[in-house]
Amino acid sequence: MEIIISILAGILIATGVYNLLQKQLLRIVIGTGLLSHGAHLFILTMGKLKRGQPPVLEDNITNYTDPLPQALILTSIVISFGVTSLILVLAYRTANENKTDNMEQLRGNENE
Amino acid sequence: MSNLVILPIIIPLIAGIIAVFLNKKVVITRGLTKIFIIANLAIVSYMTWIVFNSGSIILETGSWVAPYGIILVADPLSIVLVLTTNIVAAACAFYAPYSLSLKKEQHYFYAFYFFLISGVSGAFLTGDLFNLFVFFEVLLMASYALIVLGGDKVQLRESIKYVLINLFSSILFVTVVAFLYGVVGTVNMAQIAERVQEVEQKGVLTAIGILLFFVFGTKAALFPLYYWMPKSYIVPNPVISALFGALLTKVGIYSILRVFTLIFIHEINLTHEMFIWIAGLSMVFGIIGALSTNNIKLIVAYNVIPAIGFIIMGIGIFNQDAISGSVYYLIHDMIIKSALFLIVGVIAYVAGTSDLRKMSGLMHHYPLLGWLLFVSAFVLAGIPPFSGFIGKLLLLKGALTDEKIAIVIIALLTSLLILYSIMKIFIRGFWGEKNTTMELGKRSMKGFIGPIVFLLTFSVVLGIGAEYIYPSIDTISAYLLDPEQYIDSVLKE
């Protein structure tokens, strides 16, 4: 199953990257969302899947899943959320200010 | 005693939070900013003294012993860089009120400024790879906020590219940390180093290392990953450019220096050999960029890239002299790069344009500014007796000892062209007839010069007073080349 989840995460990364390479801002931002989902799945997989109970200690259970990746993912999710919200507002402002949501039209020119 | 380590991270954090609440009372914020940054500088200086006299200071946060909790390590390398960070930051704090509009100051400039410093210091001090990611995010988030501060069209346009590329590299970063955790089962850098050494960096480890290199390389603006950098560095206010130029890319290169002297050092023939190639290409393409434009801010921004090239060259060569050279160059470049960004900021301000083709004869009105630029051109190019010279001498010596002739020739030609690129500003902008179309002499440079002189003093001292600095740098280099020292001091074995 780890292999399958790894491949799934790879697919998320690939679709994320593909969206990132598009022109339209919305697609690009969607791409970043997919990328972070992929990353989180990778972290989860690294802790071995389904090896025991959720890491909430109870008596007479000795086998728990790896809690550290979960903690890391939690931190990462929150940070991604922060960045995603910022980028959303930024994208909105940029598109409004520059009157386009096409990144190819947001190249700018030399010597400004 | 060991609690000292947290102070360079916490003091700016607290100062930043205070600045958030005092945002409307600009005068008080300015005063407090200066007080806080100077206090921080004093504490860091004291810490530096301790580190060099009685060894690294290590803090196990929350008393969770290494390698389980997050470890903060003030070792010679990190503390020197934190010190330099605070020097640059102090100069910027005094420059900012003159350069920024009231609106920008009120819109939390000082808060973001402190958060940035907090993140940078944290990144230098942490001994935990995941925690490094978190501090990266702190400093990046602060930089996102700073780069859009003001929010005009061009700024927004370049910021979004900046944010996107950094966001991508952050995601990659966290993934790679996970991969590494999957193999070695830990995120503590000392323990990672120990375990990687145990299996002699076999299997997938080298590939993971290279991915990590690309993550940091993107932040450090190495060839061919620097595309996001030049234009996004010039859109915000000069004081912000100075902070970026001095701190952001340097955190990236610091991470490479750390990781590739501590952890991934068992396939040097492959990995470090590639660094030399990348160093050469960074120099060449960086300087070509700097020569390609007439925008004075852009010239300086492009010059960030060859400097990074010099530093990575030392890491690639990987001997005592070369690593000393890299560290020396790193410190030198943090200072001179921020000074240069501040200088071109003033030039653009007094000339009313950053287009070199529209300037001439500034010398008649601003001789002092001209001479500051003149000196910094030589500092930057590594012409003696300034700071760049010592770094370059060590790097080239290291390279020639290891028979790396080609990179030496590239480095020397690059130095020449770096000089040319900055001298262009001096010759075309400052020399020549008075330009009647510019409204010259009206804008005062009051307040701008002090911080620049402050920074350049350090450049001169780093060069002429090398006798007082170099032994410490040599200590750092010897320390980096002997990773056991780091591992032992963290894991207490």
Place this chain on the structure above:
Amino acid sequence: MIFAVLIPLLFACFVPIISKIKHKVHTGFFVFVIPFMIFLYFIRFVGTGFSPIRDTYNWIPSLGINFDFYLDGLSLLFVLLISGIGTLVVLYSVYYLDTSERLGQFYVYLLMFMTAMLGVVLSDNVFVLYVFWELTSISSFLLIGYWHFNERSRYGALKSMLITIFGGLSMFAGFILLTVITGTTSIQGMIEQKDIILDSTYLPLALGFILLGAFTKSAQFPFHIWLPDAMEAPTPVSAYLHSATMVKAGLFLVARFSPVFSGYEWFFIVVSSFGIVTLCWGSYMAVRQTDLKAILAFSTISQLGMIMAMLGFGTKVAVFAAVFHILNHATFKGSLFMVAGIIDHETGTRDIRKLGGLISFMPITATLALLGTFSMAGVPLPFLNGFYSKELFFESTLNLNEGMNGVTNFLVQIVPYLAVFGSIFTFVYSVYFFFGVFTGKKNLDKLPKKPHEAPVGMLLSPIVLVLGVITIGLFPNLVNGSFLAHAAQSVNHAFEYKNIQFWHGFTTPLLMSLIVVGIGVILYLTRTKWDAVYRLLPGNWSFNKVYNVILQTIDTYSNKVTNAYMNGSVRTYMAIILGTTFIVTLVFLLVTDGVTINYDNLADITILEISVVLIITIAALGTIFSNNKLAAILILGVVGYGVAILFVIYRAPDLALTQLVIETVTVALFLLCFYHLPQLRKRTESIRTKSINASVAIGFGALMSLIAISAHSSNWFDTISDYFLETALSIGGGTNVVNVILVDMRGLDTLFEITVLGIAALAIYSLIKLKKNEEAD
């Protein structure tokens, strides 16, 4: 000694103050004292009993960089030139430069140069030598650009700086190489270890690096092009830096390192051939110049070439002739520059075509010029010092040692002919310089000013120099034993003192001199007929063009190259970054044999999981193909919720909860922000772009999966998590281990994670509030 070296620099700090306070008195009078004192300090070392003196002051001992001053015969010669000519030049400049000029700056640069030059010739430490060397380039740059409102001055300054600093950097590399080979930074130390150097495989490289420094500084062909343009500097500067001292730094360097390299045949070949070619080319080019200073500039180039050639020969005669000519050249060329300055000053032009018949207006100047030019031409007269060294030069060309190398033997054959060839032109331009200016038709109406004799003060310095020409001419042995012999000895250790005589009998060198004079006279008389030759050579092939083309190419191509990839398109940036990361990492993965797949110890596969995986996959692909913004956002939400379900399956309840909340908020935010934005458009890229995008995406995703699989297949260590499970309750005081980790063990992460969120909130707030850029900065 350090005081003598640094005093000009120290004094320079006070010059701006002096020039501000004392407006009426020319600043030059105060500056004059400095070189004169230095001259007096060093002149006392002159004498037959002289032996080298060493004086060391620490600077950066841990890097082996110290002020290690070493005064031997060679440095003594140069020190006296620097301070002696320096004194005269400052005196001359007092009359040349008006008090309305920015004198403060001028003298600061000049004093800075003096320190630098003294440092170059006195340093025994290679790195200190390099420091001073670059300082001479910098001060020369500033002096050439002194009248920087002139376009030509700026051009000349930049050119000289680029070429000499280029050479300096190369020399620096050579020094480092020698340091690495010998382990010492002292030149004398290197000379002692010359065997190690001569055996080293890096010998050619080190030699090449160092010679490049010397050739650029001493304006050797083809790096000579900066010197004519350096003539834009005020004439005292040309006389001082660009004729008597700085340009001789290269000669000094070669002389200094002669004892190291002299046993090496390629040293002879390279140095002599560059020297002799420079001699010929310089004198040939000088003849066609019309600007007096340009004639002198090319003449300087040619004379430098001659000295360089002699240093290359390295025989006893040649070395002596070289040091002798260094002295002689400084005297006659210094005086000629000053004469040119006087003519410029008094007539307002330096164009030889406009000048003529000035002898009746300026008899003293004419006399000085006559003696100077004839000494330069090597006219065989017993009171002209130029003749002696010229004849020694001819003599040295005839007695070259045959070598093992064919090139050496070829050179030995042709050098005498080339020497005569070059000297003929020297004769022609020297004669032309004098007769063109002082005799012939008077063109008073063409001159901007009415000519008259220069003030006494201005004549003083050239008179002193010409007196030097005559004194040395009449009594050559006055300077011979007392210090020239010492100088020659420090270049060639085998040198022994010999008397110089005017009459040797009818020897071959004398014959050569006579040939020069004979053909020279003919050529001078018929010089107007030779224009066609110049149109042929160099024609359009001057090295100036090369320099200009290089700079232009750098400008245009750097622009083209940079704009080609720095096109502002985030897609290009991302594609390059991703592509590089992908390719390099893949190569490393394969080279290090990093791919491992381990099927043991995997979790079992259930239908539930597979269906969730499929849903997520389809949804992820859906974001690509959807053309409706609302749909795309919702599909992204599906992916998020899918991931949350996976979290549930994989026993991460906290994660699942957080993911659900955050996903919901994010989708809401998406909808909020993109409500106003245009609808998603159909993608319109070409197939090529699409396939590049697709292959980058698929490649990168596959690579990540591959590394992930290899990573968890190489599970060689226990994780630190076991410790967390053990201690969460006992030390951390909580049963939910994830929570304990977050708030306790990795509390710092969480603190700063909240900080990130806080900064983000603040950034968004200020992004929305501070809408317009309401300032100009």
